[in-house]
Amino acid sequence: EAGVAQSPRYKIIEKRQSVAFWCNPISGHATLYWYQQILGQGPKLLIQFQNNGVVDDSQLPKDRFSAERLKGVDSTLKIQPAKLEDSAVYLCASSLGGGGYGYTFGSGTRLTVV
C-alpha cells in the first residue's frame, strides 16, 4: 500500500514569512496527526483529526499555526508568521482509528527558519 505522503521534503524560509505543508494519509485512515520534532527531541503532537473534525489541538500554537482537513482526506498545516524556534521536522501520521492500529508516519518536512 502507498505510505503517508508529505510535501515538500525541505523548506527554508525567513522569519515572519508564511509556509504550508501538505499531507496525504493512507487511504481509509480516519485519523491524521501532525507532529513537530525539534532536533534531539521526540515528536510533539500539534493536532489530531478524526475524519475532518479536530480531536486534539491543545498543543497547537494557534496564534501562528493552523491546520485543516476539509474533506477528511488530505491535510495542510500552515505557519504564519514563522519564528526561528519553528525550525523542526514536521511529521504527518495516520492510523485506522484512535486505537493506534496501522499507525504510519510520513517522511516529514524539514523546516529551517533563518
Next chain:
Amino acid sequence: KNEVEQSPQNLTAQEGEFITINCSYSVGISALHWLQQHPGGGIVSLFMLSSGKKKHGRLIATINIQEKHSSLHITASHPRDSAVYICAVRSGYGGATNKLIFGTGTLLAVQP
C-alpha cells in the same frame, strides 16, 4: 520526569552483537509502539504491542504491563540497523482522543 523513559540514550555496538533497548513508562496505556527513525526524519513503525512478545526478522519486542516496561532486541546487529529507536505509548485505554507519548529515543550506531 518524562512519562516515557528510554535507556540507553546512546549505544554503540559491533556488527553481530545482540542489542537491547529499554523503555519504561509511568502512565496507563492501551498500546506501546517501537519506531525507527533514520537520519532525514522518516519514521517507520516496527511494532505495536499491548501484551507479550512480537518478533519480526531479527527484531524482537517484549512488554511487561505489570512492570510498565518494554524492551526492543536486535539479534545479529548490522550497520544498516544504525538509527534512532523511539518508544511511544498510547495513553489511556483506546478511543479517538488518546495521544502517543514519545520517549526521547536511543541513538544506535552499529560499527562494521
